[in-house]
Amino acid sequence: MSVTYRDAVAGDAQALADFWRETFTATFGALYPVADLKRFIAESYVRAAVAGELADGENSHRLAVEGETIVGASKLGAFKLPHEADVAHPLELHRLYVVAAAKGTGVADALMAWTKTRARAQGAEALYLGVYQGNERAQRFYARHGFSIVGEYLFEVGETRDPEYIMRCALA
Numbered sequence: 599m600s601v602t603y604r605d606a607v608a609g610d611a612q613a614l615a616d617f618w619r620e621t622f623t624a625t626f627g628a629l630y631p632v633a634d635l636k637r638f639i640a641e642s643y644v645r646a647a648v649a650g651e652l653a654d655g656e657n658s659h660r661l662a663v664e665g666e667t668i669v670g671a672s673k674l675g676a677f678k679l680p681h682e683a684d685v686a687h688p689l690e691l692h693r694l695y696v697v698a699a700a701k702g703t704g705v706a707d708a709l710m711a712w713t714k715t716r717a718r719a720q721g722a723e724a725l726y727l728g729v730y731q732g733n734e735r736a737q738r739f740y741a742r743h744g745f746s747i748v749g750e751y752l753f754e755v756g757e758t759r760d761p762e763y764i765m766r767c768a769l770a
């Protein structure tokens with residue numbers, strides 16, 4: 599793959615919404631009743647929702663692209679997990695997804711490196727994330743990048759409640 603990296607811009611909203619929806623559905627689609635999946639996608643992975651996240655100044659997005667095609671993306675934003683952070687300035691890695699063809703190629707590593715650099719530049723002392731408890735590949739990836747489990751919670755997808763781990767990485 600010939601992958602380059604850039605910050606997302608407003609004009610990426612539709613393509614990024616499509617990317618989030620397709621990678622989320624490919625990874626987790628089988629976990630949910632169709633109605634729950636549809637409701638979640640309609641709220642989270644549509645152009646208007648992603649355009650709002652690109653514009654609100656609270657989130658930062660980095661894209662991995664091959665030509666015009668998004669093959670990976672990272673979204674960094676405010677700490678919103680139901681967990682008491684132990685630092686004054688936590689941030690949260692809301693999403694880190696790569697397409698199947700980019701798994702194991704280093705694209706996810708590059709996006710993680712950017713995310714940590716960006717979080718540090720914003721003054722964060724720790725980076726948190728939520729990960730599905732059955733997603734062992736992602737947990738191993740995060741552990742390799744210095745994250746450890748500090749809690750758990752239930753993630754809402756429609757009426758479904760998914761058990762997730764909360765993971766934390768110190769940035770100091």
Ligand SMILES: CC(C)(COP(=O)(O)OP(=O)(O)OC[C@H]1O[C@@H](n2cnc3c(N)ncnc32)[C@H](O)[C@@H]1OP(=O)(O)O)[C@@H](O)C(=O)NCCC(=O)NCCS
Pocket residue numbers: 621625694695696697700701702703704705706707728729730733734735736738739742
């Ligand atoms: C999670 C993700 C970003 C990790 O990127 P990646 O390029 O796949 O990461 P790696 O290839 O380094 O794999 C991570 C670890 O999982 C291991 N692994 C590979 N396939 C695996 C599998 N089927 N089950 C469990 N572990 C697996 C790898 O050997 C590696 O372990 P190591 O770090 O101990 O060597 C990527 O897989 C992805 O986008 N997945 C789909 C979306 C997703 O789950 N995002 C995270 C949501 S919280």
